Amino acid sequence: MNKRIAPHKLNFDTGWAYSPAPESIDHVHIKDQYKLFIGGKFVAPKAGKYFNTINPANEKVLARVAQAGATDVDRAVNAARGAYDNIWSKMKPAERGKYIYRIARIIQERAREFAVIESVDGGKPIREARDVDIPLAAAHFFYYAGWADKLNYAFPCRTPQSLGVAGQIIPWNFPLLMAAWKIAPALACGNTVVLKPAETTPLTALKLAEVIEAADLPPGVVNILTGDGSTGAAIVNHDDVNKIAFTGSTNVGRIIQHALAGTDKKYTLELGGKAANIIFADAAIDQAVEGVVNAIFFNQGHVCCAGSRLLVQESVADEVVFKLKERMQTLIVGDPLDKNTDIGAINSAAQLERINAYLDLGQEEGAEMFQCGGKNPDKGYWCQPTLFTNVAQSHRVVREEIFGPVLAIQTFRTLDEAVAKANNTQYGLSGGIWTDKGAKIFNVGAKIRAGVIWANTFNKFDPTSPFGGYKESGVGREGGMHGLSAYLDLH
Numbered sequence: 338m339n340k341r342i343a344p345h346k347l348n349f350d351t352g353w354a355y356s357p358a359p360e361s362i363d364h365v366h367i368k369d370q371y372k373l374f375i376g377g378k379f380v381a382p383k384a385g386k387y388f389n390t391i392n393p394a395n396e397k398v399l400a401r402v403a404q405a406g407a408t409d410v411d412r413a414v415n416a417a418r419g420a421y422d423n424i425w426s427k428m429k430p431a432e433r434g435k436y437i438y439r440i441a442r443i444i445q446e447r448a449r450e451f452a453v454i455e456s457v458d459g460g461k462p463i464r465e466a467r468d469v470d471i472p473l474a475a476a477h478f479f480y481y482a483g484w485a486d487k488l489n490y491a492f493p494c495r496t497p498q499s500l501g502v503a504g505q506i507i508p509w510n511f512p513l514l515m516a517a518w519k520i521a522p523a524l525a526c527g528n529t530v531v532l533k534p535a536e537t538t539p540l541t542a543l544k545l546a547e548v549i550e551a552a553d554l555p556p557g558v559v560n561i562l563t564g565d566g567s568t569g570a571a572i573v574n575h576d577d578v579n580k581i582a583f584t585g586s587t588n589v590g591r592i593i594q595h596a597l598a599g600t601d602k603k604y605t606l607e608l609g610g611k612a613a614n615i616i617f618a619d620a621a622i623d624q625a626v627e628g629v630v631n632a633i634f635f636n637q638g639h640v641c642c643a644g645s646r647l648l649v650q651e652s653v654a655d656e657v658v659f660k661l662k663e664r665m666q667t668l669i670v671g672d673p674l675d676k677n678t679d680i681g682a683i684n685s686a687a688q689l690e691r692i693n694a695y696l697d698l699g700q701e702e703g704a705e706m707f708q709c710g711g712k713n714p715d716k717g718y719w720c721q722p723t724l725f726t727n728v729a730q731s732h733r734v735v736r737e738e739i740f741g742p743v744l745a746i747q748t749f750r751t752l753d754e755a756v757a758k759a760n761n762t763q764y765g766l767s768g769g770i771w772t773d774k775g776a777k778i779f780n781v782g783a784k785i786r787a788g789v790i791w792a793n794t795f796n797k798f799d800p801t802s803p804f805g806g807y808k809e810s811g812v813g814r815e816g817g818m819h820g821l822s823a824y825l826d827l828h
């Protein structure tokens with residue numbers, strides 16, 4: 338144990354608290370009500386139903402959003418089919434690329450507006466929306482725009498053919514970024530799209546519909562339907578959809594895989610995770626602790642590839658846990674629009690309930706729980722960063738995806754034990770290795786059964802690099818050239 342630092346508590350109320358630094362919101366316009374974006378126009382849902390999307394940091398209603406029913410899904414798929422048959426599949430690939438570039442540029446121009454809306458609709462800190470979500474969304478459109486007229490070079494000696502209409506269903510943790518991950522490669526490969534954002538975070542997808550209008554895309558090439566799981570199911574089960582791309586929970590992924598079995602629809606599923614961050618004794622400990630904070634407390638732990646398990650070599654375990662607790666006391670939980678905020682609001686009441694159930698369960702299972710005891714704002718949904726120590730491999734808080742700022746810490750003695758523990762999971766989306774030795778990175782990296790392994794860093798994304806899971810973390814890859822083949826028939 339590092340004896341030099343006394344285990345004190347930093348008091349932000351009386352001490353050196355940061356002054357509030359709220360992001361300005363004057364430039365942001367959210368309408369009271371949003372319709373469905375079908376065939377290049379905003380149209381009312383047939384059944385006339387709407388639902389509210391709220392700001393999870395203060396529980397205020399931001400807008401009323403249309404609930405698309407099966408008839409609306411049918412209209413959107415027909416619009417996408419018409420646009421595919423008559424325009425998009427026949428257009429010169431370089432022309433398609435120009436439209437995608439245009440979307441990328443408009444997102445960049447409106448980046449500040451997108452960042453604020455992402456933050457208020459979903460609860461994430463503005464710093465993250467501004468520095469991660471929005472720039473990466475634009476980067477995905479730029480990257481795939483470049484591929485539109487180079488598909489023959491991406492797949493030499495093959496004949497890449499578009500698939501037709503892609504149905505795309507996305508979650509609430511990275512709303513605009515997930516829309517970009519799905520739409521950009523689909524369009525570059527010559528497909529048209531029906532996209533459904535998550536019910537708690539529909540607003541940036543609807544803003545994207547405005548961008549698509551402004552970019553003058555031919556009507557029907559991209560259709561955006563808001564709604565709940567029943568809307569998603571209607572897209573999955575529509576006969577005239579050729580490909581389904583889904584990101585979300587493993588449970589819904591399983592339902593979708595069942596529904597698609599026996600059909601000729603192509604599909605990719607990006608599902609849950611329970612990634613292990615492994616800290617070896619030879620690692621730069623302060624850097625590793627910062628990496629762990631980023632891996633699990635980033636975006637309130639609402640990250641499928643979050644490092645929600647920590648495996649730390651026994652000889653440095655006390656030091657790591659001590660430093661982690663120290664660092665946690667300096668994390669600022671609160672107003673997502675404040676530029677100093679590290680941990681924003683939990684996305685919804687339902688998600689907070691799920692996380693809290695795991696906090697109870699972990700303690701019932703005999704784990705030791707650590708929280709800093711910071712005060713939550715009066716309104717909204719909040720969870721203080723949490724550690725569980727004294728956990729066993731059989732504990733549910735070690736095995737199941739919690740999707741909140743909750744870290745389970747285990748120790749190991751040997752490299753083989755670390756690998757065995759890291760792989761002892763139904764998931765396999767990502768992993769992290771912290772060590773001073775390059776050889777150890779390659780050795781352990783090759784043995785961890787997960788789609789992405791970060792070394793001496795975590796949660797770094799780039800449009801050129803493929804992303805996807807082993808085991809119950811999913812089927813297929815998105816991103817990079819791999820992401821193209823998910824939207825093509827390759828003869």
Ligand code: NAI
Pocket residue numbers: 506507508509510533534535536564565566567568569570573584585586587589590592593607608609610640641688691738739740
């Ligand atoms: P979810 O998987 O239900 O929602 C994801 C998307 O799927 C949403 O757009 C939803 O409307 C849609 N959907 C729901 N049921 C559907 C169905 N039968 N057919 C087609 N689409 C459907 O996730 P939820 O309920 O919001 O979160 C539950 C848990 O799932 C979280 O606690 C977390 O553990 C996990 N999750 C994982 C994500 C990831 O990126 N891996 C993202 C979101 C949630």
Ligand code: MG
Pocket residue numbers: 390391392393457458459537538539
């Ligand atoms: Mg919302």
